[in-house]
Amino acid sequence: MKLPERIKISLTGVWSNKFRSFLTLLGIIIGVSSVIIMVSLGSGTQKVVGGQFEELFSRQVYLTSNWNLPYNQMGELSLDDVDYLKESMIGVVDVIPFFRTWKEVTYEGREYTTSVAGVVEKALEVTNLKLEYGRMISEEDVKNHERVAVVGQRILEQLTGSTDYGSFPGLEIRIENQKFLVVGVLGIAASTVSLSNETVLVPMTTFRDIWRMEGEHPEFFLITYDARTGERDIIKQAEYLLNNKYGTVRGESRFMMSGIESEMNLINNIINIMTMVLGSIAAISLLVGGIGVMNIMLVTVKERTREIGIRKAIGASSQDIQSQFLLEAIILAGGGGLIGILVGVGISSLISLILAMSFEWWQGGTPFWVIFLSFAVTTAIGIIFGFYPAYKASKLDPIEALGYE
Protein backbone atom coordinates (compact mmCIF):
# COMPACT_ATOMS: atom_id res chain seq x y z
CA MET A 1 0.00 0.00 0.00
CA LYS A 2 1.44 3.32 -1.07
CA LEU A 3 1.98 6.30 1.18
CA PRO A 4 -0.45 8.66 -0.61
CA GLU A 5 -3.24 6.08 -0.10
CA ARG A 6 -2.35 5.76 3.55
CA ILE A 7 -2.34 9.54 3.97
CA LYS A 8 -5.71 9.77 2.25
CA ILE A 9 -7.28 7.23 4.60
CA SER A 10 -5.85 9.02 7.63
CA LEU A 11 -6.94 12.43 6.35
CA THR A 12 -10.48 11.11 6.03
CA GLY A 13 -10.25 10.04 9.64
CA VAL A 14 -9.10 13.46 10.82
CA TRP A 15 -11.54 15.31 8.60
CA SER A 16 -14.57 13.34 9.71
CA ASN A 17 -14.18 14.90 13.14
CA LYS A 18 -13.31 18.41 12.05
CA PHE A 19 -14.34 20.26 15.16
CA ARG A 20 -12.82 17.82 17.57
CA SER A 21 -9.63 17.72 15.55
CA PHE A 22 -9.47 21.50 15.64
CA LEU A 23 -9.92 21.60 19.40
CA THR A 24 -7.16 19.05 19.78
CA LEU A 25 -4.94 21.14 17.58
CA LEU A 26 -5.60 24.30 19.53
CA GLY A 27 -3.00 23.45 22.17
CA ILE A 28 -0.37 22.85 19.54
CA ILE A 29 -1.43 25.89 17.53
CA ILE A 30 -1.06 28.14 20.56
CA GLY A 31 2.23 26.52 21.51
CA VAL A 32 3.78 26.83 18.08
CA SER A 33 2.51 30.32 17.36
CA SER A 34 3.80 31.59 20.69
CA VAL A 35 7.19 30.02 20.01
CA ILE A 36 7.31 31.73 16.64
CA ILE A 37 6.17 35.09 17.94
CA MET A 38 8.62 34.89 20.81
CA VAL A 39 11.56 33.86 18.66
CA SER A 40 10.75 36.41 15.96
CA LEU A 41 10.55 39.31 18.38
CA GLY A 42 13.42 37.98 20.49
CA SER A 43 15.74 37.57 17.55
CA GLY A 44 14.62 40.94 16.25
CA THR A 45 15.70 42.51 19.52
CA GLN A 46 18.93 40.58 19.59
CA LYS A 47 19.64 41.53 16.00
CA VAL A 48 19.15 45.20 16.76
CA VAL A 49 21.14 45.13 19.97
CA GLY A 50 23.83 42.78 18.71
CA GLY A 51 24.03 44.54 15.37
CA GLN A 52 24.67 47.87 16.95
CA PHE A 53 27.31 46.52 19.24
CA GLU A 54 28.93 44.76 16.35
CA GLU A 55 29.11 47.91 14.28
CA LEU A 56 30.84 49.66 17.03
CA PHE A 57 34.20 49.20 18.43
CA SER A 58 33.33 46.71 21.09
CA ARG A 59 36.85 46.67 22.47
CA GLN A 60 36.76 49.98 24.25
CA VAL A 61 36.69 51.33 27.76
CA TYR A 62 34.97 54.50 28.83
CA LEU A 63 36.96 56.54 31.32
CA THR A 64 35.62 59.52 33.20
CA SER A 65 35.71 61.30 36.55
CA ASN A 66 34.39 59.40 39.50
CA TRP A 67 31.05 61.12 39.90
CA ASN A 68 30.46 59.30 43.17
CA LEU A 69 33.05 61.46 44.91
CA PRO A 70 32.47 64.98 46.22
CA TYR A 71 33.06 67.62 43.57
CA ASN A 72 36.41 68.75 44.93
CA GLN A 73 37.77 65.22 45.17
CA MET A 74 36.78 64.02 41.71
CA GLY A 75 39.66 63.44 39.35
CA GLU A 76 39.90 65.64 36.32
CA LEU A 77 41.40 64.30 33.12
CA SER A 78 43.87 66.31 31.16
CA LEU A 79 45.10 66.05 27.61
CA ASP A 80 48.48 64.96 28.97
CA ASP A 81 46.81 61.80 30.19
CA VAL A 82 46.17 60.79 26.58
CA ASP A 83 49.83 60.24 25.90
CA TYR A 84 50.52 59.09 29.44
CA LEU A 85 48.04 56.26 29.14
CA LYS A 86 48.84 55.46 25.54
CA GLU A 87 52.52 55.10 26.25
CA SER A 88 52.29 53.24 29.53
CA MET A 89 49.56 50.72 28.86
CA ILE A 90 50.05 47.34 27.21
CA GLY A 91 47.50 46.35 24.60
CA VAL A 92 46.07 49.82 24.14
CA VAL A 93 45.36 50.94 20.58
CA ASP A 94 44.28 54.51 21.12
CA VAL A 95 43.07 56.94 23.71
CA ILE A 96 40.57 59.44 22.38
CA PRO A 97 39.57 62.49 24.44
CA PHE A 98 36.15 64.13 24.33
CA PHE A 99 35.32 67.64 25.56
CA ARG A 100 31.75 68.55 26.12
CA THR A 101 29.46 71.37 27.03
CA TRP A 102 25.85 72.52 26.62
CA LYS A 103 25.34 75.46 24.30
CA GLU A 104 22.67 77.32 22.47
CA VAL A 105 22.78 76.72 18.74
CA THR A 106 21.04 79.27 16.52
CA TYR A 107 20.17 79.55 12.87
CA GLU A 108 18.17 82.37 11.34
CA GLY A 109 16.72 83.37 14.66
CA ARG A 110 15.74 79.88 15.77
CA GLU A 111 17.56 78.36 18.70
CA TYR A 112 18.15 74.95 20.13
CA THR A 113 20.09 74.07 23.26
CA THR A 114 22.10 70.93 22.94
CA SER A 115 25.34 69.21 23.76
CA VAL A 116 28.44 70.32 21.89
CA ALA A 117 31.44 68.03 21.80
CA GLY A 118 35.03 68.90 21.05
CA VAL A 119 36.49 65.93 19.27
CA VAL A 120 39.35 64.64 17.16
CA GLU A 121 38.81 63.06 13.76
CA LYS A 122 38.90 59.52 15.18
CA ALA A 123 35.81 60.16 17.33
CA LEU A 124 33.36 59.04 14.68
CA GLU A 125 34.50 55.46 14.30
CA VAL A 126 34.77 54.73 18.02
CA THR A 127 31.46 56.24 19.05
CA ASN A 128 29.29 54.48 16.52
CA LEU A 129 27.87 57.79 15.33
CA LYS A 130 26.67 57.68 11.78
CA LEU A 131 27.54 60.35 9.27
CA GLU A 132 24.57 60.71 6.92
CA TYR A 133 25.70 63.58 4.71
CA GLY A 134 28.83 65.62 4.14
CA ARG A 135 32.06 64.77 5.92
CA MET A 136 33.47 64.28 9.38
CA ILE A 137 35.80 66.72 11.05
CA SER A 138 39.24 66.08 9.59
CA GLU A 139 42.73 66.03 11.00
CA GLU A 140 43.31 69.31 9.17
CA ASP A 141 40.31 70.90 10.83
CA VAL A 142 41.70 69.95 14.21
CA LYS A 143 45.17 71.13 13.35
CA ASN A 144 44.01 74.45 11.90
CA HIS A 145 41.40 75.23 14.56
CA GLU A 146 38.72 75.41 11.86
CA ARG A 147 35.23 76.67 12.63
CA VAL A 148 33.43 73.68 11.22
CA ALA A 149 30.75 71.53 12.78
CA VAL A 150 29.18 68.14 12.23
CA VAL A 151 25.62 68.50 13.43
CA GLY A 152 22.97 65.99 14.37
CA GLN A 153 20.12 65.91 11.89
CA ARG A 154 17.58 66.30 14.64
CA ILE A 155 19.04 69.69 15.56
CA LEU A 156 19.04 70.86 11.96
CA GLU A 157 15.49 69.67 11.57
CA GLN A 158 14.48 71.84 14.51
CA LEU A 159 16.50 74.85 13.37
CA THR A 160 15.49 74.87 9.70
CA GLY A 161 12.11 73.20 9.87
CA SER A 162 13.16 71.11 6.91
CA THR A 163 13.97 67.44 6.53
CA ASP A 164 16.03 67.89 3.40
CA TYR A 165 19.13 66.64 5.18
CA GLY A 166 21.25 66.64 2.05
CA SER A 167 21.02 70.43 1.83
CA PHE A 168 22.35 71.01 5.32
CA PRO A 169 26.11 70.92 4.67
CA GLY A 170 27.15 74.46 3.83
CA LEU A 171 24.75 76.13 6.25
CA GLU A 172 26.18 78.61 8.65
CA ILE A 173 25.05 78.22 12.24
CA ARG A 174 26.00 79.96 15.44
CA ILE A 175 26.99 78.24 18.59
CA GLU A 176 26.75 80.77 21.38
CA ASN A 177 27.33 83.55 18.85
CA GLN A 178 30.31 81.88 17.27
CA LYS A 179 29.93 81.19 13.57
CA PHE A 180 30.41 77.62 12.41
CA LEU A 181 30.12 76.06 8.98
CA VAL A 182 28.11 72.84 8.88
CA VAL A 183 30.20 70.23 7.02
CA GLY A 184 28.43 67.04 7.97
CA VAL A 185 25.13 65.68 9.25
CA LEU A 186 24.86 62.95 11.88
CA GLY A 187 22.13 60.36 11.38
CA ILE A 188 20.32 58.09 13.76
CA ALA A 189 22.52 55.68 15.63
CA ALA A 190 22.68 54.38 19.12
CA SER A 191 25.98 55.31 20.63
CA THR A 192 27.40 53.98 23.86
CA VAL A 193 28.59 57.36 24.98
CA SER A 194 25.89 59.98 25.27
CA LEU A 195 26.43 61.42 21.82
CA SER A 196 23.63 61.16 19.32
CA ASN A 197 21.92 62.83 16.42
CA GLU A 198 21.22 65.64 18.83
CA THR A 199 24.89 66.46 19.28
CA VAL A 200 27.13 68.99 17.60
CA LEU A 201 30.71 67.95 16.98
CA VAL A 202 33.40 70.60 16.53
CA PRO A 203 37.19 70.28 16.32
CA MET A 204 38.72 69.81 19.74
CA THR A 205 41.13 72.66 19.18
CA THR A 206 38.42 75.12 18.21
CA PHE A 207 36.37 74.02 21.20
CA ARG A 208 39.25 74.75 23.58
CA ASP A 209 39.90 78.14 21.99
CA ILE A 210 36.35 79.33 22.42
CA TRP A 211 35.19 77.70 25.64
CA ARG A 212 38.25 77.93 27.85
CA MET A 213 36.62 76.66 30.98
CA GLU A 214 34.97 73.58 29.50
CA GLY A 215 38.05 73.07 27.35
CA GLU A 216 40.35 72.66 30.29
CA HIS A 217 39.50 69.08 31.09
CA PRO A 218 38.23 66.39 28.74
CA GLU A 219 34.91 65.00 29.96
CA PHE A 220 35.86 61.45 29.09
CA PHE A 221 38.30 59.24 27.22
CA LEU A 222 37.53 56.26 25.08
CA ILE A 223 40.36 53.77 25.34
CA THR A 224 40.44 51.19 22.56
CA TYR A 225 42.49 48.03 22.86
CA ASP A 226 43.57 45.07 20.77
CA ALA A 227 42.00 41.64 20.53
CA ARG A 228 44.61 39.94 22.71
CA THR A 229 43.84 42.17 25.66
CA GLY A 230 40.83 41.89 27.90
CA GLU A 231 38.57 44.62 29.16
CA ARG A 232 39.46 43.97 32.80
CA ASP A 233 43.15 44.12 32.06
CA ILE A 234 42.78 47.53 30.43
CA ILE A 235 40.67 48.87 33.28
CA LYS A 236 43.20 47.63 35.82
CA GLN A 237 46.12 49.19 34.01
CA ALA A 238 44.40 52.52 33.53
CA GLU A 239 43.25 52.59 37.14
CA TYR A 240 46.72 51.81 38.37
CA LEU A 241 48.32 54.53 36.24
CA LEU A 242 45.76 57.17 37.15
CA ASN A 243 45.86 56.28 40.85
CA ASN A 244 49.61 56.65 40.74
CA LYS A 245 49.39 60.02 39.14
CA TYR A 246 46.40 61.52 40.96
CA GLY A 247 46.27 59.52 44.16
CA THR A 248 43.16 57.95 45.65
CA VAL A 249 40.46 59.10 48.03
CA ARG A 250 40.42 56.68 50.95
CA GLY A 251 41.47 53.89 48.63
CA GLU A 252 38.88 54.80 46.00
CA SER A 253 40.00 55.85 42.54
CA ARG A 254 39.22 59.40 41.45
CA PHE A 255 38.15 58.03 38.10
CA MET A 256 35.73 55.42 36.93
CA MET A 257 35.79 53.11 33.99
CA SER A 258 33.40 50.80 32.25
CA GLY A 259 33.64 48.62 29.21
CA ILE A 260 30.87 47.62 26.87
CA GLU A 261 32.09 44.08 26.60
CA SER A 262 30.59 43.31 29.98
CA GLU A 263 27.48 45.35 29.24
CA MET A 264 27.03 43.50 26.02
CA ASN A 265 27.35 40.19 27.84
CA LEU A 266 24.79 41.34 30.36
CA ILE A 267 22.27 42.23 27.64
CA ASN A 268 22.89 38.96 25.88
CA ASN A 269 22.44 37.09 29.13
CA ILE A 270 19.14 38.81 29.79
CA ILE A 271 17.92 38.01 26.30
CA ASN A 272 19.07 34.41 26.67
CA ILE A 273 17.31 34.00 29.99
CA MET A 274 14.13 35.48 28.54
CA THR A 275 14.35 33.17 25.56
CA MET A 276 14.85 30.21 27.86
CA VAL A 277 11.93 31.09 30.12
CA LEU A 278 9.60 31.69 27.18
CA GLY A 279 10.99 28.64 25.43
CA SER A 280 10.17 26.40 28.36
CA ILE A 281 6.66 27.82 28.56
CA ALA A 282 6.31 26.99 24.88
CA ALA A 283 7.73 23.52 25.46
CA ILE A 284 5.19 22.90 28.19
CA SER A 285 2.33 24.00 25.97
CA LEU A 286 3.61 21.68 23.25
CA LEU A 287 3.79 18.85 25.75
CA VAL A 288 0.21 19.55 26.80
CA GLY A 289 -0.72 19.65 23.11
CA GLY A 290 0.98 16.30 22.62
CA ILE A 291 -0.92 14.77 25.50
CA GLY A 292 -4.09 16.17 23.92
CA VAL A 293 -3.21 14.39 20.68
CA MET A 294 -2.62 11.15 22.55
CA ASN A 295 -5.87 11.51 24.43
CA ILE A 296 -7.93 12.15 21.33
CA MET A 297 -6.21 9.33 19.47
CA LEU A 298 -7.05 6.89 22.27
CA VAL A 299 -10.68 8.03 22.07
CA THR A 300 -10.60 7.70 18.29
CA VAL A 301 -9.21 4.19 18.44
CA LYS A 302 -11.90 3.20 20.93
CA GLU A 303 -14.64 4.80 18.85
CA ARG A 304 -13.43 3.23 15.67
CA THR A 305 -12.78 -0.23 17.01
CA ARG A 306 -15.35 -1.57 14.59
CA GLU A 307 -13.71 0.20 11.66
CA ILE A 308 -10.43 -1.42 12.69
CA GLY A 309 -12.11 -4.82 12.73
CA ILE A 310 -13.64 -4.23 9.30
CA ARG A 311 -10.36 -3.07 7.85
CA LYS A 312 -8.58 -6.10 9.22
CA ALA A 313 -11.26 -8.39 7.79
CA ILE A 314 -10.90 -6.93 4.31
CA GLY A 315 -7.15 -7.26 4.33
CA ALA A 316 -5.45 -4.62 6.46
CA SER A 317 -2.45 -5.98 8.36
CA SER A 318 -1.63 -4.81 11.88
CA GLN A 319 1.05 -2.68 10.32
CA ASP A 320 -1.48 -1.02 8.00
CA ILE A 321 -3.70 -0.17 10.97
CA GLN A 322 -0.77 1.12 12.99
CA SER A 323 0.42 3.35 10.19
CA GLN A 324 -3.12 4.64 9.61
CA PHE A 325 -3.51 5.83 13.19
CA LEU A 326 0.07 7.00 13.51
CA LEU A 327 -0.40 9.07 10.37
CA GLU A 328 -3.61 10.51 11.78
CA ALA A 329 -1.72 11.62 14.87
CA ILE A 330 1.05 13.09 12.73
CA ILE A 331 -1.47 14.88 10.52
CA LEU A 332 -3.18 16.24 13.63
CA ALA A 333 0.02 17.43 15.28
CA GLY A 334 1.77 18.49 12.08
CA GLY A 335 -1.40 20.24 10.89
CA GLY A 336 -1.56 22.05 14.21
CA GLY A 337 2.08 22.95 13.67
CA LEU A 338 1.37 24.35 10.22
CA ILE A 339 -1.58 26.40 11.41
CA GLY A 340 0.50 27.53 14.38
CA ILE A 341 3.29 28.62 12.03
CA LEU A 342 0.84 30.60 9.91
CA VAL A 343 -0.74 32.24 12.95
CA GLY A 344 2.66 32.89 14.55
CA VAL A 345 4.23 34.37 11.44
CA GLY A 346 1.10 36.44 10.88
CA ILE A 347 0.99 37.88 14.37
CA SER A 348 4.73 38.48 14.62
CA SER A 349 4.74 40.23 11.23
CA LEU A 350 1.94 42.43 12.46
CA ILE A 351 3.79 43.27 15.68
CA SER A 352 6.96 43.85 13.68
CA LEU A 353 5.09 46.20 11.40
CA ILE A 354 3.79 48.18 14.35
CA LEU A 355 7.22 48.28 15.99
CA ALA A 356 8.83 49.34 12.74
CA MET A 357 6.37 52.22 12.50
CA SER A 358 7.23 53.35 16.01
CA PHE A 359 10.96 52.65 16.06
CA GLU A 360 12.95 53.26 12.94
CA TRP A 361 15.72 50.99 14.15
CA TRP A 362 13.49 47.92 14.54
CA GLN A 363 14.26 45.02 12.27
CA GLY A 364 11.85 42.14 12.71
CA GLY A 365 11.40 38.93 10.77
CA THR A 366 10.88 35.28 11.56
CA PRO A 367 14.06 33.27 11.16
CA PHE A 368 13.63 30.27 8.86
CA TRP A 369 15.08 27.82 11.32
CA VAL A 370 12.25 28.36 13.77
CA ILE A 371 9.67 27.52 11.09
CA PHE A 372 11.46 24.31 10.18
CA LEU A 373 12.04 23.47 13.81
CA SER A 374 8.39 24.04 14.75
CA PHE A 375 7.24 21.78 11.97
CA ALA A 376 9.78 19.11 12.85
CA VAL A 377 8.92 19.25 16.54
CA THR A 378 5.16 19.02 16.00
CA THR A 379 5.61 16.11 13.62
CA ALA A 380 7.78 14.45 16.24
CA ILE A 381 5.05 15.09 18.82
CA GLY A 382 2.61 13.33 16.50
CA ILE A 383 4.92 10.35 16.24
CA ILE A 384 5.70 10.17 19.95
CA PHE A 385 2.19 10.71 21.26
CA GLY A 386 0.51 8.85 18.40
CA PHE A 387 2.62 5.74 18.72
CA TYR A 388 0.91 4.18 21.71
CA PRO A 389 -2.69 4.67 20.48
CA ALA A 390 -1.71 3.39 17.03
CA TYR A 391 0.02 0.40 18.56
CA LYS A 392 -3.06 -0.30 20.64
CA ALA A 393 -5.24 -0.09 17.53
CA SER A 394 -3.02 -2.47 15.60
CA LYS A 395 -3.14 -5.07 18.36
CA LEU A 396 -6.94 -5.24 18.47
CA ASP A 397 -8.32 -8.68 17.84
CA PRO A 398 -10.34 -8.41 14.60
CA ILE A 399 -13.06 -10.74 15.85
CA GLU A 400 -13.61 -8.77 19.03
CA ALA A 401 -13.34 -5.52 17.11
CA LEU A 402 -16.00 -6.64 14.66
CA GLY A 403 -18.35 -7.47 17.48
CA TYR A 404 -17.72 -4.15 19.22
CA GLU A 405 -20.70 -1.83 19.40
Place this chain on the structure above:
Amino acid sequence: MIKAENITKIYGKGEIAVRALHEVSFSVEEGEFVAIMGPSGSGKSTLMNILGCLDTATSGRYILNGTDVSNMSDKELARIRNRKIGFIFQTFNLLPRLTALKNVEQPMIYRGVRKKEREEIAKRVLTEVGLDDRLHHRPNELSGGQRQRVAIARALVNEPDIILADEPTGNLDSKSEEDILNILRELNERGITLVVVTHDYSVAKYAHRIVHFRDGEIVKEERLLQDDGGGSLEVD
Protein backbone atom coordinates in the same frame (compact mmCIF):
# COMPACT_ATOMS: atom_id res chain seq x y z
CA MET B 1 -10.79 -25.55 -1.99
CA ILE B 2 -11.00 -25.71 1.79
CA LYS B 3 -9.56 -28.54 3.78
CA ALA B 4 -9.63 -28.32 7.57
CA GLU B 5 -8.18 -31.28 9.45
CA ASN B 6 -8.69 -31.98 13.14
CA ILE B 7 -9.25 -28.34 14.03
CA THR B 8 -9.40 -27.69 17.76
CA LYS B 9 -9.89 -24.27 19.24
CA ILE B 10 -9.53 -23.61 22.94
CA TYR B 11 -10.11 -20.15 24.43
CA GLY B 12 -8.34 -19.26 27.66
CA LYS B 13 -6.02 -21.39 29.73
CA GLY B 14 -6.18 -23.79 32.63
CA GLU B 15 -9.47 -24.19 34.47
CA ILE B 16 -11.27 -21.40 32.69
CA ALA B 17 -10.35 -22.82 29.28
CA VAL B 18 -13.30 -23.21 26.93
CA ARG B 19 -13.15 -25.64 24.05
CA ALA B 20 -15.03 -24.10 21.15
CA LEU B 21 -14.09 -26.64 18.51
CA HIS B 22 -13.06 -30.24 18.98
CA GLU B 23 -11.19 -32.11 16.29
CA VAL B 24 -13.34 -30.78 13.48
CA SER B 25 -12.53 -31.94 9.97
CA PHE B 26 -14.34 -30.12 7.26
CA SER B 27 -13.87 -29.52 3.57
CA VAL B 28 -15.47 -27.51 0.83
CA GLU B 29 -15.05 -28.29 -2.86
CA GLU B 30 -14.48 -25.63 -5.45
CA GLY B 31 -17.78 -24.15 -6.62
CA GLU B 32 -19.69 -25.59 -3.71
CA PHE B 33 -22.35 -23.77 -1.67
CA VAL B 34 -22.23 -24.97 1.92
CA ALA B 35 -24.34 -23.87 4.86
CA ILE B 36 -23.17 -24.29 8.43
CA MET B 37 -26.03 -24.56 10.89
CA GLY B 38 -26.22 -24.82 14.61
CA PRO B 39 -27.46 -23.07 17.73
CA SER B 40 -25.47 -20.22 19.19
CA GLY B 41 -22.43 -21.44 21.06
CA SER B 42 -22.16 -24.49 18.84
CA GLY B 43 -18.81 -23.38 17.45
CA LYS B 44 -20.02 -22.44 13.98
CA SER B 45 -18.82 -18.85 14.26
CA THR B 46 -15.46 -19.97 15.59
CA LEU B 47 -15.03 -22.24 12.60
CA MET B 48 -16.05 -19.39 10.33
CA ASN B 49 -13.44 -17.11 11.89
CA ILE B 50 -10.76 -19.74 11.43
CA LEU B 51 -11.81 -20.38 7.85
CA GLY B 52 -11.72 -16.62 7.29
CA CYS B 53 -8.18 -16.39 8.73
CA LEU B 54 -9.41 -13.93 11.35
CA ASP B 55 -8.38 -16.44 13.97
CA THR B 56 -6.03 -19.37 14.12
CA ALA B 57 -6.72 -22.84 15.43
CA THR B 58 -5.13 -24.11 18.63
CA SER B 59 -4.27 -27.31 16.81
CA GLY B 60 -4.98 -28.91 13.47
CA ARG B 61 -4.26 -28.00 9.89
CA TYR B 62 -6.11 -25.64 7.62
CA ILE B 63 -5.36 -25.69 3.93
CA LEU B 64 -6.92 -22.98 1.79
CA ASN B 65 -6.72 -23.58 -1.94
CA GLY B 66 -3.56 -25.62 -1.58
CA THR B 67 -1.83 -23.27 0.89
CA ASP B 68 -1.32 -24.26 4.51
CA VAL B 69 -2.33 -21.19 6.48
CA SER B 70 -2.18 -22.74 9.97
CA ASN B 71 1.11 -21.12 10.93
CA MET B 72 1.12 -17.89 9.01
CA SER B 73 2.17 -14.51 10.38
CA ASP B 74 -0.25 -11.64 10.90
CA LYS B 75 0.93 -9.98 7.71
CA GLU B 76 0.54 -13.13 5.61
CA LEU B 77 -2.93 -13.75 7.04
CA ALA B 78 -3.92 -10.18 6.21
CA ARG B 79 -2.83 -10.84 2.65
CA ILE B 80 -4.88 -14.04 2.48
CA ARG B 81 -7.96 -12.24 3.86
CA ASN B 82 -7.44 -9.51 1.35
CA ARG B 83 -7.02 -11.62 -1.79
CA LYS B 84 -8.52 -15.04 -1.18
CA ILE B 85 -11.47 -14.41 1.12
CA GLY B 86 -14.54 -12.22 0.88
CA PHE B 87 -16.58 -11.58 4.02
CA ILE B 88 -20.26 -10.84 4.34
CA PHE B 89 -21.53 -10.01 7.83
CA GLN B 90 -24.91 -9.96 9.48
CA THR B 91 -24.44 -6.29 10.43
CA PHE B 92 -23.01 -5.40 6.99
CA ASN B 93 -19.93 -3.80 8.56
CA LEU B 94 -19.58 -0.99 6.07
CA LEU B 95 -17.44 2.03 6.92
CA PRO B 96 -20.09 4.60 7.85
CA ARG B 97 -18.26 7.70 6.66
CA LEU B 98 -17.50 6.39 3.20
CA THR B 99 -19.76 6.21 0.15
CA ALA B 100 -20.79 2.87 -1.32
CA LEU B 101 -18.16 3.29 -4.02
CA LYS B 102 -15.40 4.07 -1.50
CA ASN B 103 -16.44 1.17 0.69
CA VAL B 104 -16.13 -1.20 -2.20
CA GLU B 105 -12.75 0.28 -3.11
CA GLN B 106 -11.21 -0.39 0.31
CA PRO B 107 -10.03 -4.00 -0.22
CA MET B 108 -8.38 -2.94 -3.48
CA ILE B 109 -6.53 -0.14 -1.67
CA TYR B 110 -4.90 -2.75 0.54
CA ARG B 111 -4.12 -4.82 -2.55
CA GLY B 112 -2.41 -1.83 -4.15
CA VAL B 113 -4.71 -1.29 -7.14
CA ARG B 114 -4.44 2.12 -8.78
CA LYS B 115 -7.16 4.65 -8.14
CA LYS B 116 -8.56 4.71 -11.65
CA GLU B 117 -8.73 0.96 -12.02
CA ARG B 118 -10.16 0.70 -8.53
CA GLU B 119 -13.03 3.01 -9.36
CA GLU B 120 -13.81 1.15 -12.57
CA ILE B 121 -13.91 -2.23 -10.87
CA ALA B 122 -15.94 -0.93 -7.92
CA LYS B 123 -18.48 0.66 -10.28
CA ARG B 124 -18.76 -2.49 -12.36
CA VAL B 125 -19.30 -4.76 -9.35
CA LEU B 126 -21.78 -2.37 -7.74
CA THR B 127 -23.68 -2.33 -11.04
CA GLU B 128 -23.72 -6.13 -11.00
CA VAL B 129 -25.44 -6.12 -7.61
CA GLY B 130 -27.91 -3.52 -8.88
CA LEU B 131 -26.60 -0.41 -7.14
CA ASP B 132 -25.40 1.64 -10.11
CA ASP B 133 -27.65 4.49 -8.94
CA ARG B 134 -26.37 4.41 -5.34
CA LEU B 135 -22.62 4.79 -5.89
CA HIS B 136 -22.23 7.99 -3.92
CA HIS B 137 -24.61 7.22 -1.09
CA ARG B 138 -23.33 6.60 2.39
CA PRO B 139 -24.48 3.49 4.28
CA ASN B 140 -26.98 5.48 6.38
CA GLU B 141 -28.68 6.60 3.15
CA LEU B 142 -29.21 3.00 2.04
CA SER B 143 -31.74 0.35 3.04
CA GLY B 144 -30.61 -2.84 4.77
CA GLY B 145 -30.80 -4.86 1.58
CA GLN B 146 -28.83 -2.23 -0.29
CA ARG B 147 -26.18 -2.13 2.41
CA GLN B 148 -25.78 -5.87 2.22
CA ARG B 149 -25.43 -5.63 -1.54
CA VAL B 150 -22.64 -3.07 -1.05
CA ALA B 151 -21.01 -5.55 1.33
CA ILE B 152 -21.33 -8.31 -1.26
CA ALA B 153 -19.74 -6.06 -3.86
CA ARG B 154 -16.92 -5.34 -1.41
CA ALA B 155 -16.43 -9.07 -0.86
CA LEU B 156 -16.24 -9.65 -4.60
CA VAL B 157 -13.88 -6.95 -5.85
CA ASN B 158 -10.64 -8.77 -5.16
CA GLU B 159 -11.96 -11.93 -6.85
CA PRO B 160 -11.55 -14.16 -3.80
CA ASP B 161 -11.36 -17.94 -3.85
CA ILE B 162 -14.16 -18.17 -1.36
CA ILE B 163 -16.90 -16.02 0.13
CA LEU B 164 -17.80 -16.46 3.78
CA ALA B 165 -21.18 -15.12 4.87
CA ASP B 166 -22.12 -14.97 8.55
CA GLU B 167 -25.89 -14.73 8.93
CA PRO B 168 -26.07 -12.57 5.80
CA THR B 169 -29.82 -12.06 6.07
CA GLY B 170 -30.12 -11.91 9.85
CA ASN B 171 -30.88 -8.20 9.86
CA LEU B 172 -33.09 -8.07 6.78
CA ASP B 173 -36.81 -8.18 6.05
CA SER B 174 -38.06 -11.17 4.06
CA LYS B 175 -38.12 -9.36 0.71
CA SER B 176 -34.49 -8.22 1.05
CA GLU B 177 -33.57 -11.63 2.38
CA GLU B 178 -34.80 -13.24 -0.79
CA ASP B 179 -32.94 -10.67 -2.94
CA ILE B 180 -29.69 -11.29 -1.13
CA LEU B 181 -30.04 -15.06 -1.22
CA ASN B 182 -30.78 -14.91 -4.94
CA ILE B 183 -27.67 -12.83 -5.49
CA LEU B 184 -25.63 -15.34 -3.49
CA ARG B 185 -27.09 -18.21 -5.48
CA GLU B 186 -26.28 -16.44 -8.75
CA LEU B 187 -22.74 -15.89 -7.60
CA ASN B 188 -22.43 -19.55 -6.78
CA GLU B 189 -23.85 -20.46 -10.15
CA ARG B 190 -21.11 -18.35 -11.70
CA GLY B 191 -18.62 -20.62 -9.95
CA ILE B 192 -17.89 -18.80 -6.71
CA THR B 193 -17.38 -21.02 -3.67
CA LEU B 194 -19.70 -20.01 -0.86
CA VAL B 195 -19.92 -20.84 2.84
CA VAL B 196 -22.87 -19.44 4.77
CA VAL B 197 -23.31 -19.63 8.52
CA THR B 198 -26.91 -19.44 9.66
CA HIS B 199 -29.37 -20.77 12.19
CA ASP B 200 -32.24 -20.30 9.77
CA TYR B 201 -33.17 -23.35 7.73
CA SER B 202 -34.92 -21.27 5.08
CA VAL B 203 -31.53 -19.72 4.36
CA ALA B 204 -29.59 -22.95 4.62
CA LYS B 205 -31.81 -24.68 2.14
CA TYR B 206 -30.32 -22.61 -0.68
CA ALA B 207 -27.04 -24.53 -0.20
CA HIS B 208 -25.87 -27.79 -1.74
CA ARG B 209 -24.89 -29.14 1.62
CA ILE B 210 -25.76 -28.34 5.23
CA VAL B 211 -23.32 -29.08 8.03
CA HIS B 212 -24.88 -29.20 11.48
CA PHE B 213 -22.86 -28.17 14.50
CA ARG B 214 -23.37 -28.79 18.17
CA ASP B 215 -20.97 -28.32 21.11
CA GLY B 216 -17.97 -27.77 18.89
CA GLU B 217 -18.46 -30.82 16.77
CA ILE B 218 -20.12 -31.70 13.48
CA VAL B 219 -23.16 -33.79 14.27
CA LYS B 220 -24.79 -34.19 10.91
CA GLU B 221 -24.32 -33.39 7.23
CA GLU B 222 -27.14 -33.28 4.71
CA ARG B 223 -26.87 -32.93 0.98
CA LEU B 224 -29.60 -31.04 -0.85
CA LEU B 225 -30.62 -31.50 -4.45
CA GLN B 226 -31.10 -28.01 -5.75
CA ASP B 227 -32.09 -28.83 -9.32
CA ASP B 228 -35.57 -30.07 -8.46
CA GLY B 229 -36.32 -27.41 -5.93
CA GLY B 230 -34.80 -28.42 -2.66
CA GLY B 231 -35.39 -32.09 -1.91
CA SER B 232 -33.04 -33.34 0.72
CA LEU B 233 -30.82 -36.33 1.01
CA GLU B 234 -29.28 -37.19 4.31
CA VAL B 235 -25.77 -38.45 4.58
CA ASP B 236 -24.75 -39.80 7.94
